[in-house]
Amino acid sequence: MSKSPFLNELKQYFRLRGYSLRTEQTYLYWIRYFIRFHGLRHPKELGPDEVVSFLNFLANDQNVAVNTQKIVLNALAFLYNQFLNQPLGDLGFTHATKPRTLPIVIDTHEVKQILNQLDIRDNLIFSLLFGSGLRISECLRLRLKDFNFSSGSLTVRDGKGGKDRVTILAPKLRPTIEQQFQKAIRIQQEDNLKGVGPSLPGALSRKYRNGYRQPAWMFLFPSTTLCKHPDTGILCRHHLHQSVARKALAKALVKAGLSHKRINCHTFRHSFATELLKAGRDIRTVQELLGHSDVATTQIYTHVIGQHFAGTASPLDFL
Numbered sequence: 226m227s228k229s230p231f232l233n234e235l236k237q238y239f240r241l242r243g244y245s246l247r248t249e250q251t252y253l254y255w256i257r258y259f260i261r262f263h264g265l266r267h268p269k270e271l272g273p274d275e276v277v278s279f280l281n282f283l284a285n286d287q288n289v290a291v292n293t294q295k296i297v298l299n300a301l302a303f304l305y306n307q308f309l310n311q312p313l314g315d316l317g318f319t320h321a322t323k324p325r326t327l328p329i330v331i332d333t334h335e336v337k338q339i340l341n342q343l344d345i346r347d348n349l350i351f352s353l354l355f356g357s358g359l360r361i362s363e364c365l366r367l368r369l370k371d372f373n374f375s376s377g378s379l380t381v382r383d384g385k386g387g388k389d390r391v392t393i394l395a396p397k398l399r400p401t402i403e404q405q406f407q408k409a410i411r412i413q414q415e416d417n418l419k420g421v422g423p424s425l426p427g428a429l430s431r432k433y434r435n436g437y438r439q440p441a442w443m444f445l446f447p448s449t450t451l452c453k454h455p456d457t458g459i460l461c462r463h464h465l466h467q468s469v470a471r472k473a474l475a476k477a478l479v480k481a482g483l484s485h486k487r488i489n490c491h492t493f494r495h496s497f498a499t500e501l502l503k504a505g506r507d508i509r510t511v512q513e514l515l516g517h518s519d520v521a522t523t524q525i526y527t528h529v530i531g532q533h534f535a536g537t538a539s540p541l542d543f544l
């Protein structure tokens with residue numbers, strides 16, 4: 226925990242309201258930065274003017290991206306509007322604007338080239354990203370109970386915005402997933418002999434005291450080491466860190482001769498969306514599978530494939 230009583234209290238507030246650990250860490254980072262920027266003055270002594278000056282500093286002096294500006298504003302709005310109960314009101318701050326950039330995608334041939342360079346576990350990770358449209362964080366958090374082979378689907382728990390959703394699961398992955406199931410269960414059984422198991426969300430670890438012994442709660446991609454749970458301090462096994470997947474991808478790109486392209490883990494999710502749209506799938510269906518709250522976010526992919534609406538064909542084709 227932090228040495229600052231104020232930040233410790235803020236952490237407890239986050240956890241009491243069920244914010245994800247990633248959101249908590251991101252918001253705390255920018256709140257600390259804000260406090261340091263203003264000479265370690267307590268946020269209660271500061272207000273809208275200081276918030277605007279900090280945002281302008283980040284935009285003009287640090288050249289932070291537009292999305293980063295939005296995250297900072299959300300963090301400070303949370304601090305003042307909710308935690309301190311000192312509403313900021315209308316700040317009159319305008320985000321920097323930049324031309325829309327289209328997401329980078331790869332075709333099925335390039336996906337296959339990359340997958341061929343990965344070992345079984347990492348191949349499965351990137352196959353799920355491309356085959357189910359997952360974010361890397363969502364993929365690595367998958368537990369054995371999230372898979373439904375009979376319906377060909379998997380459930381994404383606590384995705385972006387704290388939402389659950391169901392997406393498609395490629396039947397061809399079943400043998401590899403079941404093989405990974407067995408590896409994960411063996412690790413869990415070995416951990417159980419030591420009185421430890423997979424990490425559970427704080428509230429669930431109290432509700433299901435023996436949950437760490439149940440295979441359903443085991444991560445599909447468990448970490449190679451044990452660690453202390455960030456909420457409870459209990460020794461447990463978390464899932465693989467995202468850096469493991471990123472390093473594996475970087476090596477695979479070199480072997481596949483694709484290191485010149487700007488390909489990252491999220492590229493596979495982008496490519497999932499564009500492939501579905503190219504196949505004529507309804508944009509609302511793609512929106513639901515991706516977990517977008519606004520269809521406008523999904524529509525960016527129609528521009529990637531050169532069509533304003535998915536499935537739109539040239540009138541010349543009808544002659």
